[in-house]
Amino acid sequence: MAFICRSYARGGLTWQINNMIDLRSDTVSQPTEAMRQVIANAKVGDDVFRDDPSVLGLEEYAAHLLGKEAAVFVSSGTQSNLCALMAHCQRGDEYLVGDRAHTYMYEGGGAAVLGSIQPQTVPMSATGMLDLKAAESSIKPDDAHFARTRLLCIENTTDGKVIGLTELSEGEKVARQHNLGYHLDGARLWNAAVALRVAPSAIAEPFDTVSVCLSKGLGAPVGSILVGPTSLIAEARKWRKMLGGAMRQVGLIAAAGMHALENHIDRLAIDHENARLLAEGLATVEGVSVDAQNTNMVFVTVPQGSDNLEERLAKHGINTRWAGNHSRMVLHLGIDKEDIATVVTAVNLELNS
């Protein structure tokens, strides 16, 4: 491949890595040089003994940032959601979840497999919010025939779409009225907060527990955090141990997460702006339609029969994923305006020459 080994700078951040313009996901984002320095110098200890100052610092800071009592650092968003579900629900309980939600669709059925928790799916609206009427009518009566409904689970953002504060608090009312826990899969809560111009804690506020990812648009290599009340987080910490997620000198990656929280939240506005520019640019290419642009994601459709776009764009140094003639392109801190021009030009060349 022609596109190996470049050192590059984006909006004041620098990297020394081998890279293409990678639009497959924001999970591909690479640690910056500054983050690598922080990792190299991180103070560490045995986190299972609660001895790791970098983990303790990160947990305290994340709890503060999200306005909750306590936090637990976990290996992934999947593990974070699972620990939360298992902390809220017992064996034979049920949780209400969007029918396209990550927790239900893309986490291997972990709640059912490892938690013995039954998912009850609920249709989602255009914003990604659950249809609360449908959610309410799915709540089971207290009767031996039924699983016990214990938890209402929301995701923000979903496909880059932002659920606003009013809808989130309507969900809270339903949860409280029916004595359900209220959990947010906030893998990209940071993008929602930046898009709504509110503090991260404003989005977390109505929820008991919130899971956030550090390894997506924030650019940390690994890690998620679950926040919530001390009692639930203690329970989640026990499940994390059982799931094999308690790690030792893990301050090396916690330090990267701390650096990301301190330096990479506000800059998500750049990704949103770049997503808008990419959407506008691609919309000018003949044959391309942009279905939607939400926060840092652009959903693109090209004419039927435009085949091998993955390979053809790779020749231009662009990494994309296609499902038939559709692609979800995701912006992150490794993509700048120049890259967007490159992508628009390459798509035009491949489709129209």
Ligand SMILES: *Cc1c(COP(=O)(O)O)cnc(C)c1O
């Ligand atoms: C990525 C993602 C997760 C899971 O995070 P991993 O770290 O990949 O396990 C959960 N929920 C949503 C909405 C996500 O986008």
